[in-house]
Amino acid sequence: MLVTETPKGLYCPAGNFYIDPWQGVDRALVTHGHADHARWGSKRILTSESGRELVRARVGADPIIDTMAWGETRSIHGVRVSFHPAGHILGSAQIRLEVKGEVTVVSGDYNTRPDPTCEAFEPVRCHGFITESTFGLPIYRWPDSQQVFSEINDWWRSCQEAGKTAVIYAYALGKAQRILGGVNAAIGPILAHGAVYNFLQPYRDQGIALPLVEKATVEHAKATKGRALLVAPPSAQGTPWLKKFQPVSHAFASGWMTVRGGRRRRAMDRGFVLSDHADWPGLLMAIEATGAQEVGVTHGNGAPLARWLKDHGKQARVLQTQFLGEGAEETEPGGDD
């Protein structure tokens, strides 16, 4: 492997740079703009072109941000570096490193299923692969997303019949835009919480088709009562702001909704299984497609996936990282699931 674990994050000694470090460093390669991957405090950052603005929103005005086009290669102290789509959110990348024919790929977060709001996942052959495992158990198998969107549309219509505002909680970056791009905007007006709204322009700038969305203000609450779909981050649940939209039906869109207890714990009326991470078959397929013999597992409870891979003839181990997996959605609205 061309990267090792250090107290500051995943480090490439040959190139003297870090990937998604959790402390400030001189040079950071950043896979995507989620808060646990693009952290504040580094001096120079290299990321994908389409993800630039999202990373900028996390790290502030100070760092210099350089970008690379998909598949473009650049040498950093003799390490050939290239970025490849990870299918997770807009601009999310897997980072490929090559030294003297040895290839390591750091996946960041990835999703192998189609998502019209970001570039499609691209398998990259390598010797060593660092994979996420947010949903690294075989109970996680995503339903077809068209099916899920038609359930969301049906629920929205039934909310209208009951005179309720349909509130769907989703992470402000990535999941929220995916929902906006996937629902049937002909059903009614669509409102977005400010945290979601702020990320819409970077998506539109990259040519992603999104419907007309209004920022959810008190005036809009009155004007669209009982008809609107409101997309808000999970942290908005139970706030005085949300009360302005009553009566409401609460729904949550997340891979965690697979398990009944996950929905009941959050007191949700509905749970929609929609994730921007790979499910179990997706993880296994992606790992297989890399052809890697050595696999490092990050995020959440990686132990079962590592054990499974070992049982199937790979060298695998859990890497100690600070990427959020299990319960990330409860710690901060910007965290990812």
Added chain:
Amino acid sequence: MHAFTSLFTQLDRTTKTLEKIRFLVRYFEQSAPEDAAWTVFFLTGKKIPRVVNTRLLREAVAEVADVPLWLVEECYDVVGDLAETVALLHPETTAHSSLPLHRMIQEELKPLRGLEDEEKKARLKVGWSTLSREERFVWNKLITGGFRVGVSRGIVARALAQTAGVEPAVMAHRLMGDWDPSERWWKQLLQGEGEAEPGKPYPFYLASPLEEGPEPLGAISGWQLEWKWDGIRAQVIKRQGTVMIWSRGEDVITDRFPEVVEALQALPDGTVLDGELLGWKQDRPLPFLDLQRRIGRKKVGKTLLADVPVILMAYDVLEAGGGELRSLPLEERRTHLENVVTGVGSPNIIMSEPVQAAGWDEAASLREQSRARGVEGLMLKRLGSPYLDGRKRGDWWKWKVDPFEVDAVLTYAQKGHGRRAGLFTDYTFGCWKDGELVTFAKAYSGLTDAEIQQVDRFVKANTLDRFGPVRQVKPELVFQLACEGIQKSSRHKSGIAVRFPRIARWRKDKKPEDADRLEDLLRWIP
């Protein structure tokens, strides 16, 4: 199966009682009598005898899903429910079942009993393959038992009362006792025949806790005071020459208390008493833990009978001379009770005598003697009140003594089930003995959702060791536990047993070394 699964999904999706009742009523009106009967059976918490053990379920799903058993275990650890784990692990199907619920049970589930393990597994796999994911979950639930859909007995009774057009209290009574779900039973349930069934108990009336003092209840002269006994609530029935003892959980526990049954034989036919089973020696109650030894045994040996003799402390009469007395005022029922108990004349049936107090002040000081008397506090019963059913507030209050409070250190944690599945919610606590923490209590309730999440994060970040699903954590967090009693116990390593421990609050202001010592706890043992 399809209709029952839809009902389950609907109930599971709402938290509103009225909506749940509406779904239930619509389902009862539309479904066949046998299906409705089986639905009531499961939703009121009854189970069919286990036809498949959980090991077989695990093995069968491991085989169909092509995953090793250890991975099934990892999944179960996250899901917290085996029926759901199996439903999720099973490969996706496009099937769904049109077989009615009662036929599913009669033709597919019950016949599994007595088959060889391999044959059972083969049938499970065929069964699963004919169901959708939701149906598979419900089907597994029929096998494993324990439907938790936030539908209480009370809600089912209200929905049934609405369906039948009778008062909820009437329906609650019809639902009591032992019954087999069948078309005939369902018709009797709706039409009210069959109430003369000899073993049928009445619904218990449950006291509400008195949170503030008793002053708002008005003058003490309007109330009858009794000690609050710390035993097993029981309803005893003598009809047609047969004695039956029902627990509040509606189990028949007649066989466990032969000395009481013998005394009850002297009751006239057509008598029903409400009371408390108590371990009793030298005119005072034995600690509950002693009585617990009797509950676990179906056959009671001579030594145990001598160690823990049991009496019935009778405090109400619901039927006498074959007539129902529930609507009579408390004082009149008390006169009947005195007659019945005196008539039996056995030391194993004692009447719970009213406690005399001139005012609430005197009552309060009597209540302070509760621990010394081996009781839990005082009961306040409104004079003139009928015997109600369920937990209706107003006529019966329990005024318990304040609990013991112990500061303890969190030492182990395990993931919870149901609503809190996947979070560390089941805790083990220790107190200090010679510089080491000894385990003395387990508790899971009493924290807010936000606190549970904080503790959950603490556990994940501070795990010292794992023993299967149990995590040993850094001894750092201190909690104040409340408990009803502390007793010596040779079965516990700490040498003590605590009754009803629960978390009163999180003592963030305390360090682990500030927690209580075992010797402090020992001092409280009477």
